[in-house]
Amino acid sequence: MSVSVTAGALPPAVALEGIDKSFGPVHANKHIDLAVQPGTIHGIIGENGAGKSTLMNILYGFYQADSGRILVDGRERVIQSPEDAIAAGIGMVHQHFMLVEPFTVLENILLGAEGGWTLQAGAAKAREALLRLERDYSLEVDIDARIADLPVGIQQRVEILKALFRGAHVLILDEPTGVLTPQEADHLFRILESLKEQGRTVIVITHKLREIMAVTDNVSVMRGGEMVAHRPTAETTTEELAELMVGRKVLLRVEKAPARPQAPVLEVEHLEVVDEVGVRRVKDVSFEVRAGEIVGIAGVAGNGQSELLEALSGIRKATSGRVLLHGQPILDAADARAKKLGHVPEDRLRMGLVRGFQAYENAILGYHLLPAYTEHGFLKKRGIIGHCLDWMKNYDVRPVAPLLQGTSFSGGNQQKLVLAREMEHDPDLLLVGQPTRGVDIGAIEFIHKRLIAMRDAGKAILLVSVELDEILSLADRIIVMFDGTITGELSGAEADARRIGMLMAGIREEAAA
Amino acid sequence: MEDLWTQVLLLTASTFRLATPLMLAAMAGLFAERSGIVDIGLEGKMLGAAFAAAAAAAMTGSAWVGLVTAMGVSFALAMLHGFACITHKGDHVVSGVAINITVAGLGPVLADAWFRQAGRVPITGESMRFRSIELPFAQVLADVPILGPIYANVISGHNILVYMAALSVPLTAWVVYKTRFGLRLRAVGENPSAVDTAGISVTAMRFRALMITGLLCGIAGAYLSIAQGAGFTRDMSAGKGFLALAALIFGKWRPVPVLFACLLFAFADAIQARLQGVELPLIGEVPTQAIQALPYLLTILLLAGFVGRAVAPKAIGQPYVKER
Secondary structure, eight states, X not given: OOOOOOTTSOOOSEXXXXXXXXXXXXXXXXXXXXXXXXXXXXXXXXXXXXXXHHHHHHHTTSSOOSEEXXXXXXXXXXXXXXHHHHHTTEEEEOSSOOOOTTSBHHHHHHTTOOSSSBSXXXXXXXHHHHHHHHHHTTOOOOTTSBGGXXXXXXXXXXXXXXXXXXXXXXXXXXXXXXXXXXXXXXXXXXXXXXXXXXTXXXXXXXXOHHHHHHHXXXXXXXXXXXXXXXXXXXXXXXXXXXXXXXXXXXXXXXXXXXXXXXXEEEXXXXXXXXXXXXXXXXXXXXXXXXXXXXXXEEOOTTSSHHHHHHHHTTSSXXXXXXXXXXXXXXXXXXXXXXXXXXXXXXXXXXXXXXXXXXXXXXXXXXXTTSTTTEETTEEOHHHHHXXXXXXXXXXXXXXXXXXXXXXXXXXXXXXXXXXXXXXXTOOXXXXXXXXXXXXXXXXXXXXXXXXXXXXXTTOEEEEEOSOHHHHHHHOSEXXXXXXXXXXXXXXXXTOOHHHHHHHXXXXXXXXXX | OHHHHHHHHHHHHHHHHHHHHHHHHHHHHHHHHHTTOOOTTHHHHHHHHHHHHHHHHHHHSOHHHHHHHHHHHHHHHHHHHHIIIIISOOOHHHHHHHHHHHHHHHHHHHHHHHHOSTTOEEOOSGGGSOOBOOOTTHHHHTTSTTHHHIIIIIISSOBHHHHHHHHHXXXXXXXXXXXXXHHHHHHHHHOHHHHHHTTOOHHHHHHHXXXXXXXXXXXXXXXXXXXXXXXXXXXTTTTHHHHHHHHHHHTTTOHHHHHHHHHHHHHHHHHHHHHTTOEETTTEXXXXXXXXXXXXXXXXXXXXXXXXXXXXXXXXXXXXXXXX
């Protein structure tokens, strides 16, 4: 596919031609063409594993393409390392920030651009330059603060400053809003706008359609390692983009009937959790979850949701307070399971699965002592594989191969396998953490439908997610957590992103009013 | 009273002498571990260097040739460690242990083959060792009350390697905290991805750190065989590499606290030497073996109880692989 450039116009700030990249048997980028016009914000959208990050990491010199050319401002550049990319005026803000936590902001920015073999002179000069950049782009940061003490939103600004300090004219941002509150995301978009006004070029990689529509001028869609479409943002719709991403029509909004909550299944009273280092992670949290409803816990990652979930599932001891399931206390994780609590943990690779286990083994993990699977201390392998096959078919786990290792499945399929395990053992209460993290749109749709079906079957579901859209579309009641406390509770009907966003930032409604 | 004062001075001087190899090895370890490489092979590098120093000095008659050879051998062992851990992403502990075991066996075998002295390398000539240096005015100032004897007995009268060790600490602190190399060193041990994306080679940084480790460890080894002692004997490093590692952890990978940890261990060692055969009030004569165990017991106690949580460089021991 060739990209037309109007006669007389500037050459593209970045042009990729025929980029091809394989990792072993995985063909991550198939002959990709892309042209990004200078002074625009260009979105690259696609599902997880579509090859967006690989493509951008090639442009940033982190990986080398097997074939293809990179042109910057119309001139071909050989980019074999981040050093080359920086020299070509390309900067990148990675999804996981590339910051050294015990360092100050200044030290992080200096790293690799020290300006001399001792630090003193370079540091003084950098200080001046940074103050100027902060003013020009409203990137307020205390440059002597330690990174570890800064919230993620500010850490991201440090990353942007770092790139600008190195003279980046093209800034790549990989999933920049994943860790931000809606307000922080809005601030980020304003920063991107001001970069654009100053003539810089921004490339944003994301899987969130809303962001693409809000902030970009042009959008390119990737699917399965290929570039499938280029569109001016003004001429497309979220529906079209979603269809291009997935390759078929998708329902963005989950269809669901109003909830019919019944008796409480889970009661949490004044729960406190203090972690190993002595930090109070959960502070005096009380709520209940009733049969037949989905309660969503919203919040920016790291505000106590993980610890709450671990305490509820019996993995972590609560410091004080009570957790009652059907009116009875939960002793530990095994007891929780015996009392019909299912748990889909947040980090499926660390807690949901054993990486080296085959699918059928992973499919009964934690339930392996049930007589259905074990006889006289031996696993009934044949029977287990049979169950596993059924579940894989019902939950659309692909490939349907019970003997395949856990890590050989894609993220979405791993998640569906964990979900199948926990749902098929018929829990009365299901705790679900980040059910669609790293899961593609098609699988998200499936998982959401399953959760709704389970609710309608009269089960209680507690959903913890940092994806606000997910909470908004699934939850019947929404609890917002900030810094270990509950800052507010809204019914699904009255909730909107703005109100939740305020609560996620710790601003309680009565205080705001 | 006079006698006690002399005892204190002698004890302090002996603490400095015993701290020298610990300080050098601990600073060596600091460079490796700050870069993210676990260096349990300090012991082996030191022992290999001790052997090389003695052998080279005995063959050429020059202590300086001994020192350079020691640094060369220790450097080569450090590069071997780097080849295993950085180039081939091997396990740092396994590689370190392999170096320790190999050197422990190889030294005596080579010594036996070359010198036929039952696995020892004897040092006989004056020029083969680093002699004590009398600092200027030591004699003249000796009569000045308090400061005079301190200068003459504690500061003056060590061999040059002791002064090198003393210098290595402020030098290390300056390099680590004030230079570009130091900034990158600290960064690569905490978050190698950040270093990589900043356009700096993680591999090159770690190898450079190990080069310094090798050179410093070489000086430490030479000190054992051709400065403090005279000649190489089997296992003469006697766990000093591990003590240095303990001091490194106790000092939380920071040059000055590490220095104090080394001095503390050395002090325990100096006391131990004094206490041997001495009748203690109430207890009586403590068996030599029990007293000799003192520095090591102290290590265990300190590391187990009093340090609190030692926060190591975050990426320590992990081979750097670009995430896919």
